[in-house]
Amino acid sequence: MASTGVMLVLTAALAVLVVADPEPVQDFCVAVHPAGDAAAYPGFPCKPASAVVSDDFFFAGLAVAGDTSNRFGFNVTQGNVEAFPGVNTLGLSINRGDFAPGGVNPPHSHPRATELVHVIAGRVLVGFVSTAGRLYSKVLREGESFVFPRGMIHFQYNVGEASAARVITVFNSQLPGVVGAGPALFGADPEIPDVVLAKSFQVDAKIIKLLKSMFKN
Ligand SMILES: *[C@@H]1O[C@H](CO)[C@@H](O)[C@H](O)[C@H]1NC(C)=O
Numbered sequence: 001m002a003s004t005g006v007m008l009v010l011t012a013a014l015a016v017l018v019v020a021d022p023e024p025v026q027d028f029c030v031a032v033h034p035a036g037d038a039a040a041y042p043g044f045p046c047k048p049a050s051a052v053v054s055d056d057f058f059f060a061g062l063a064v065a066g067d068t069s070n071r072f073g074f075n076v077t078q079g080n081v082e083a084f085p086g087v088n089t090l091g092l093s094i095n096r097g098d099f100a101p102g103g104v105n106p107p108h109s110h111p112r113a114t115e116l117v118h119v120i121a122g123r124v125l126v127g128f129v130s131t132a133g134r135l136y137s138k139v140l141r142e143g144e145s146f147v148f149p150r151g152m153i154h155f156q157y158n159v160g161e162a163s164a165a166r167v168i169t170v171f172n173s174q175l176p177g178v179v180g181a182g183p184a185l186f187g188a189d190p191e192i193p194d195v196v197l198a199k200s201f202q203v204d205a206k207i208i209k210l211l212k213s214m215f216k217n
Pocket of ligand 1: 065066067068069070074075076
C-alpha cells in the first residue's frame with residue numbers, strides 16, 4: 001500500500017518534469033527583448049511590473065491574413081514570445097496559418113512543443129509520423145482539431161480545390177522552434193556535403209543538387 005503511494009507520488013513528479021516550459025514563479029514576466037539573440041533561461045528578462053500595461057497581454061498580429069502568393073501557397077503568422085512578449089514564461093504560444101487552394105505547410109517539426117491545430121475555414125489534410133514510422137493523418141473541416149506530439153514531423157495541406165483555408169495553431173511553449181525537413185537537409189548553411197545526402201537517400205548527386213537549388217536562401 002505504502003509503496004503504491006510512493007509510486008503515485010513519483011509518477012506525479014515525473015509528469016511535472018515533462019511539461020514543456022518551466023512553471024512561472026510570478027504572475028507574469030512580460031518579455032524585454034535584449035539586443036541580439038540572447039534569450040535567457042527560463043525566458044527573456046521581465047519588464048518591471050510597475051511598467052506593465054494591458055497592451056502587454058494583447059496581440060493583434062493574427063487578425064491579418066498572411067500573403068500566400070508564394071511557391072508553397074502558405075503563410076504562417078507567429079504569435080510566439082518574440083512577437084507577443086506577454087507570453088514570456090507562460091508556456092504557450094499561438095500561430096495563424098493561411099493556405100491558398102492546394103497550399104502546403106511543408107513537413108517540419110517543433111523541438112520544444114506539442115502543437116494543436118484547429119481549422120477555422122476550409123478543409124485541411126494534416127498528419128504526423130511517429131518514431132515507429134507510422135503516419136497518423138486526417139482531413140479536418142471547419143471547427144475540427146488535431147494534435148502533433150512534440151518533435152514529430154508533421155504537415156498541413158489545403159485539400160479545398162478552389163477555396164482558401166485558415167488554421168490557428170497553439171503550442172505548449174512560448175518559443176516552439178521549427179525545423180523544416182527540406183530546409184534543414186537541403187538548405188543548411190554551410191551545406192551538408194552532396195556525397196552524404198546522395199548516399200543517405202540512395203540517389204545520384206545530381207538529384208541532391210537539384211533539391212539544394214530549391215532551398216537556396
Ligand atoms: C507572409 O505574409 C506577410 C504579410 O503579408 C508577408 O510580409 C510575408 O512576406 C509573407 N511570407 C511569405 C513567405 O510569403
